[in-house]
Amino acid sequence: QKEVEQNSGPLSVPEGAIASLNCTYSDRGSQSFFWYRQYSGKSPELIMSIYSNGDKEDGRFTAQLNKASQYVSLLIRDSQPSDSATYLCAVSPGYSTLTFGKGTMLLVSP
Amino acid sequence: EPEVTQTPSHQVTQMGQEVILRCVPISNHLYFYWYRQILGQKVEFLVSFYNNEISEKSEIFDDQFSVERPDGSNFTLKIRSTKLEDSAMYFCASGAGLAGDYNEQFFGPGTRLTVL
Numbered sequence: 001q002k003e004v005e006q007n008s009g010p011l012s013v014p015e016g017a018i019a020s021l022n023c024t025y026s027d028r029g030s031q032s033f034f035w036y037r038q039y040s041g042k043s044p045e046l047i048m049s050i051y052s053n054g055d056k057e058d059g060r061f062t063a064q065l066n067k068a069s070q071y072v073s074l075l076i077r078d079s080q081p082s083d084s085a086t087y088l089c090a091v092s093p094g095y096s097t098l099t100f101g102k103g104t105m106l107l108v109s110p
Numbered sequence: 111e112p113e114v115t116q117t118p119s120h121q122v123t124q125m126g127q128e129v130i131l132r133c134v135p136i137s138n139h140l141y142f143y144w145y146r147q148i149l150g151q152k153v154e155f156l157v158s159f160y161n162n163e164i165s166e167k168s169e170i171f172d173d174q175f176s177v178e179r180p181d182g183s184n185f186t187l188k189i190r191s192t193k194l195e196d197s198a199m200y201f202c203a204s205g206a207g208l209a210g211d212y213n214e215q216f217f218g219p220g221t222r223l224t225v226l
Binding site for chain 2: 031032034036042043044045046049051088090092094096097098099100101102103
């Protein structure tokens, strides 16, 4: 059974702070790792993808991957109230299905 | 920017009725998927479709479900005889399948299915 675990939150941070979201996965065969943002009642929106160990930065977002520890994280710098959403971690063995975690709710207060 | 579209946005049906959910994937994408999300729960994979055939399906995707790509643009999910527990948000996704993109999938806005 492939599992993706996330703390459900909510994670509350003040505006301008760094938000740190974490995810662990069970399938060692996973090759691709993704972070999606989902606003309430909306569809998942892809914000970051990472395939190699280490860090990947895109604007205010940094994804971190440690395959040995089966751990993926997402850092959001200079958090804004508009970042308030549920962040979904998803993993895939390749050109195949995505297995999602339940998501972490992020609340950014002004 | 190209996007996945889905119709209808909301479908209400009676238990036992057939429903067809429609999706137009991003043009030139090769991989197509259906996922569902029951209210308050995680997004779950249903089926993947590549080269005009199902490439993978989950335990949820039983004989009541079918998918079709009737033409070069549409991708449909049919539920033959709906049950109360089929009530969920259904998302279509597509992926380019390009070397190096490692299966990035882009989701449509979803169809909310309510079975009464």
